[in-house]
Amino acid sequence: MTYPPDPRLDAAKLSPITEVIDLLRVEGLRRSGRELTGPCPRCGGTDRFNINTDSMKFLCRQCGIKGGDQVGLVMALLDMEFRPALDWLCGPAQEISPAEIARRRKAREDADRKQADEAQAYRERAIRDARAIWTRATPQVQIASALGNYLASRGLPPARFPDGLPDSIRFLADHPYVRKIGPDLVTLYRGPCMIARIDTASADCMAVHQTWLENHGLCKAVIRHEGQDYPAKMVRGAAKGGVIRLSDPRLDAGSLIMGEGIETTLTAMLAAPVPNAACWAGVSLGNMAGKMRGVAGVKWSGLPLMEDRDAFVPPAWVRRLIFVEDGDSSPKMTRAKMLSGLRRAMAHRPGLKAQIVRAGEGIDLNDLVRPGGQEEGVAFSGASDDAPARHRAPSDEGTLE
Numbered sequence: 001m002t003y004p005p006d007p008r009l010d011a012a013k014l015s016p017i018t019e020v021i022d023l024l025r026v027e028g029l030r031r032s033g034r035e036l037t038g039p040c041p042r043c044g045g046t047d048r049f050n051i052n053t054d055s056m057k058f059l060c061r062q063c064g065i066k067g068g069d070q071v072g073l074v075m076a077l078l079d080m081e082f083r084p085a086l087d088w089l090c091g092p093a094q095e096i097s098p099a100e101i102a103r104r105r106k107a108r109e110d111a112d113r114k115q116a117d118e119a120q121a122y123r124e125r126a127i128r129d130a131r132a133i134w135t136r137a138t139p140q141v142q143i144a145s146a147l148g149n150y151l152a153s154r155g156l157p158p159a160r161f162p163d164g165l166p167d168s169i170r171f172l173a174d175h176p177y178v179r180k181i182g183p184d185l186v187t188l189y190r191g192p193c194m195i196a197r198i199d200t201a202s203a204d205c206m207a208v209h210q211t212w213l214e215n216h217g218l219c220k221a222v223i224r225h226e227g228q229d230y231p232a233k234m235v236r237g238a239a240k241g242g243v244i245r246l247s248d249p250r251l252d253a254g255s256l257i258m259g260e261g262i263e264t265t266l267t268a269m270l271a272a273p274v275p276n277a278a279c280w281a282g283v284s285l286g287n288m289a290g291k292m293r294g295v296a297g298v299k300w301s302g303l304p305l306m307e308d309r310d311a312f313v314p315p316a317w318v319r320r321l322i323f324v325e326d327g328d329s330s331p332k333m334t335r336a337k338m339l340s341g342l343r344r345a346m347a348h349r350p351g352l353k354a355q356i357v358r359a360g361e362g363i364d365l366n367d368l369v370r371p372g373g374q375e376e377g378v379a380f381s382g383a384s385d386d387a388p389a390r391h392r393a394p395s396d397e398g399t400l401e
Contacts, residue, residue: 207237
């Protein structure tokens with residue numbers, strides 16, 4: 001439905017989103033940079049509701065409420081139509097004075113400035129925390145048995161790495177798992193933890209990837225608090241655009257293989273499908289893909305939003321980029337995000353050859369080498385020059401079909 005212009009709408013969009021949140025009495029949100037995350041005001045939970053304070057977009061992953069501005073937030077949380085929501089936020093329809101517009105504009109500018117300062121302070125603190133964790137961690141040459149047991153359970157025993165485990169992997173025997181629950185920081189778990197260093201193009205150790213393990217090390221830790229399960233993996237620091245460099249390329253190799261996770265990428269590293277290729281973990285699928293461009297009527301466009309300056313871009317020496325696609329998550333979303341990342345890379349690196357390889361339906365590459373897995377699947381044939389076309393997103397000429 002369309003409505004005639006209403007000057008109150010401009011005024012509403014000048015209202016700082018934090019003021020609207022306070023008016024709505026939304027509680028339990030915690031800030032992480034430009035994101036506010038916490039329980040959904042409609043369906044509860046602990047961290048399923050998110051608001052981006054830059055774009056004003058909000059989303060609940062559970063009940064599906066979403067929108068993109070202050071009035072939309074009122075509509076979603078108070079179950080109102082547009083006009084009543086605008087009345088609630090701005091008062092009855094009437095001419096808004098220039099003085100009131102100016103006041104709201106200044107309040108918004110002040111709020112934006114404060115938010116930017118807070119986001120920068122948070123980022124700097126997170127990077128300091130990450131570097132402190134990395135410094136405390138034990139280098140792989142002194143690795144304790146819990147991490148060795150975990151990697152062996154994934155078909156990646158340290159003995160299989162002739163030069164030792166990558167320098168980007170370390171270990172902490174007793175590392176706290178801390179989350180903000182409501183206003184408080186709560187330690188939900190303590191135990192062994194694999195620590196991986198995340199580097200960016202501009203600096204080393206901008207973040208760390210943490211994987212908590214059970215004390216025996218045979219599996220990832222089960223972390224539960226007040227009936228809520230939490231992931232055993234967590235990133236601390238500024239990871240956008242970063243990678244975990246599990247191996248470095250030999251001189252003039254020019255090839256880079258990337259998987260989303262450490263275990264997937266270590267599996268590719270041992271399989272060595274492309275001679276002398278570097279193997280880097282992309283930290284997350286979203287990090288590898290960057291933001292996608294919206295296309296009307298299409299949920300996952302597979303097209304990169306080139307204005308996203310934080311997304312991963314391969315270094316200039318990369319002439320061939322291979323993404324390893326996990327088959328154990330949403331296939332359409334996963335493929336679209338990988339296409340987005342590869343298309344972005346090709347736009348930034350003209351002449352780049354790029355492709356996707358996939359372990360199989362419902363599995364990831366590491367499933368093939370776990371005890372009881374299908375060892376013959378480690379051939380990783382999708383990365384060879386004569387791979388069937390179905391394995392390739394781009395063609396050999398580096399263009400997407």
